Amino acid sequence: MASDAVTLITNDHRIMEQLFERLRSGTGDRQLLLDECAARLTAHSHAEEQKVYPVLAELDPQAQEEAHHGADEHHEAERLLHDLQRISPQGPQFEDRLEDFIAAVRRHQEHEETAMLPKLHASLTPEQLTQMGSAFEEVRIAELAVAGIRV
Incomplete structure (x- = not known):
């Protein structure tokens, strides 16, 4: 099931967008949908911060700033979700x-999709991106399992 990191991260983004549409529609149990958003956001954030952002930060000084910015954005989204x-x-x-x-x-x-992921794609070999994807997915799946979500 493993794939390259860019594809896996982008796929996670699309899953969140589907959850947003379900939340906006008002159908289904919104509290359960929020719980799923929280689990997926946490799993995604932890996987990126542990397995993707450190590599990005090593690429160049500007990428290091982007990695810190990405982590800050994760924390802001998590705060807003907890308020919600x-x-x-x-x-x-x-x-x-x-x-x-x-x-x-x-x-x-x-x-991520316009700045960070293209930089990863351009800087790493396909093999490196696949290895990063495996590491990202391992953390993400473990985090989701803690929340009771099976992938």
Whole structure:
């Protein structure tokens, strides 16, 4: 199942976008959807911060700053999500806070997909990207398993 890191990270982004659409539609259990968002965001963030960002930081000084920025964006998204989880999905503030969370995650995804991932793709061999993908996936799957999500 392993693939290259760029593909795996991008696939994770698309899964989050599907969850956002389900949350926005109001169908299904929004609290369960938020819990899944939290598990997936945490797993993705930890995998990137442990297995992808250190390699990115070694590529050049600007990439090191991008790695720190990416970690900061993860923390901001997690904070917004935790705020969202503390309010009722039927409450008057839910929709606005949901949009704030989605916007933060999308900004991060766009930054990764336009700056960070292309830099990885251009700087590493296909074999290195596959090795990084395996390491990323190992952390991500272990984190998801802790949250009770099977991949």
